[in-house]
């Protein structure tokens with residue numbers, strides 16, 4: 001496997017393109033938006049410069065990495081001659097099903113189709129293609145160049161051969177792959193999101209304030225950041241969408257999203273990306289200032 005296409009040049013897509021290109025794969029980075037592609041390449045360049053400053057790579061590594069990436073706004077053009085596609089487009093079921101239907105037509109039968117989805121069923125995505133045995137989840141973590149884990153999700157029909165190949169490919173990227181089966185939230189979000197939701201319920205019930213909850217989890221459980229701060233980073237809309245996947249997927253009330261989370265998303269308070277969530281981010285992401293709504 002030498003040629004890879006990455007669909008979506010946002011937060012995750014540019015990171016995925018970066019790690020493949022740095023390991024010598026030829027990468028076609030595809031997005032419907034030219035400005036997203038430009039921003040993606042600018043982010044990769046900035047991250048490579050940071051690695052040079054830390055003396056982790058040389059200038060030559062940087063040019064080789066950037067030289068391995070070609071951008072496309074036309075998906076059919078971009079996926080010509082690739083052996084693997086990693087889809088990292090916006091988290092929306094209908095959009096992903098359309099992309100996989102199109103990929104099924106645009107690529108030959110032996111091309112492996114992977115998705116970086118955080119929560120959508122790989123089995124459902126695979127079912128719209130002509131090769132469900134070659135569809136698999138490759139769930140990278142953010143920021144991709146830094147985080148070691150790749151959660152490898154086997155859909156109902158994913159073959160052993162494809163799973164093994166993707167496990168090996170992830171290792172070649174310097175990552176640690178972990179194989180899991182396709183059930184709502186996989187493993188990462190099935191455990192993480194209910195913890196975040198429970199932190200929001202704890203706040204909603206007035207058990208403790210924002211800083212107190214985050215401090216308990218940081219200093220008591222050695223988490224690098226508290227669950228409410230993490231929710232702001234992930235995006236409260238994303239947290240809500242994943243809780244709904246768990247709630248609907250298992251039909252179990254223990255996964256019901258906290259009404260406070262629902263209210264905040266409805267009010268447009270989505271965390272860092274909207275400037276406010278549990279904390280106020282209008283001053284940047286360095287200092288933690290509790291949002292006025294949660295000040296005592």
Ligand SMILES: NC(=O)c1ccc[n+]([C@@H]2O[C@H](COP(=O)([O-])OP(=O)(O)OC[C@H]3O[C@@H](n4cnc5c(N)ncnc54)[C@H](O)[C@@H]3O)[C@@H](O)[C@H]2O)c1
Nearest residue numbers: 008009010011012013031032036088089090091117118142
């Ligand atoms: N952000 C995270 O922390 C994180 C972590 C793990 C997995 N994920 C998953 O990764 C995927 C991407 O998330 P993101 O945070 O990078 O989103 P993002 O919004 O930053 O980027 C999505 C990109 O997809 C592009 N896009 C939309 N439709 C497209 C199409 N038809 N063809 C090509 N490109 C298209 C958009 O223009 C945008 O540039 C989602 O499935 C998400 O669940 C995200």
